[in-house]
Amino acid sequence: xxLRLDRAFFTRxxxxxxxxxxxxxxVRVVDGRRIAGRVVExxxxxxxxxxxxxxxxxxxxxxxxxxxxPGHAYxxxxxxxxxxxxxxxxxxxxxxxxxxxxxEPVEGVKSMRDARGEVSDTLLTSGPGRLCQALGVTRALDxxxxxxxxxxxxxxxxxxxPDEAIVAVPRVGVTGGAGARSAPWRFCVKGSPHLxxxxx
DNA sequence: GAATCGATGGTCT
DNA sequence: GACCATCGATTCT
Numbered sequence: 001x002x003l004r005l006d007r008a009f010f011t012r013x014x015x016x017x018x019x020x021x022x023x024x025x026x027v028r029v030v031d032g033r034r035i036a037g038r039v040v041e042x043x044x045x046x047x048x049x050x051x052x053x054x055x056x057x058x059x060x061x062x063x064x065x066x067x068x069x070p071g072h073a074y075x076x077x078x079x080x081x082x083x084x085x086x087x088x089x090x091x092x093x094x095x096x097x098x099x100x101x102x103x104e105p106v107e108g109v110k111s112m113r114d115a116r117g118e119v120s121d122t123l124l125t126s127g128p129g130r131l132c133q134a135l136g137v138t139r140a141l142d143x144x145x146x147x148x149x150x151x152x153x154x155x156x157x158x159x160x161x162p163d164e165a166i167v168a169v170p171r172v173g174v175t176g177g178a179g180a181r182s183a184p185w186r187f188c189v190k191g192s193p194h195l196x197x198x199x200x
Numbered sequence: 201g202a203a204t205c206g207a208t209g210g211t212c213t
Numbered sequence: 214g215a216c217c218a219t220c221g222a223t224t225c226t
Contacts, residue, residue: 043218045218052218053218054211054218057212057213060211060212061211062210062211062212076210076211076218077209077210077211078210078217078218078219079207079208079209079210079217079219079220080207080208080209080210080217081207081208081209081219081220082219082220084218084219086218099218101218127219127220128218128219129219129220130219130220171218172218172219173217173218173219174218196219
């Protein structure tokens with residue numbers, strides 16, 4: 001039996017969770033069928049002091065899940081047409097989450113293609129908007145518990161990656177500045193063909 | 201390959 | 214009213 005990532009996994013420092021999510025399998029269940037991929041890229045967003053975080057202006061209706069208990073989903077709409085999926089981390093009350101930026105397709109590739117169109121494997125789930133489209137993740141899943149037994153979206157243990165296989169670089173879409181703005185909080189599996197873009 | 205640009209709508213100062 | 218934690222098509226070198 002494959003081990004699922006539980007509440008305790010997410011109830012930790014956000015950078016640790018982001019790092020350890022690499023190699024884990026993100027599973028979406030639709031009509032009893034599994035659609036899944038290994039995480040190859042993820043970004044950490046930590047606290048109200050993080051000037052790149054949606055929580056930088058304090059609690060709002062949109063970012064409410066970030067303030068809630070860890071192990072839940074935070075899904076939001078970006079640029080009016082794409083969804084992005086985060087896993088809420090750390091302790092309740094502290095707004096923190098890990099953005100899933102890219103997967104390596106593993107299960108239900110046909111379903112992914114139905115949702116994404118006839119694109120190459122490397123374009124199927126290589127981006128936060130793309131992976132949500134491939135797995136059928138929409139705002140309907142905003143706030144859902146990823147640790148419930150009956151969850152339709154959850155993580156499983158899969159591959160364990162050594163530190164040498166991982167690079168930490170500045171986050172995407174976060175420009176200049178000091179401190180958290182330029183912090184290397186984007187974690188990538190070195191050399192993976194499924195990254196949203198080349199690291200660095 | 202790299203740079204640029206439009207689509208499209210929710211969210212927040 | 215400005216700004217996006219994006220993507221895909223188009224237009225260059």
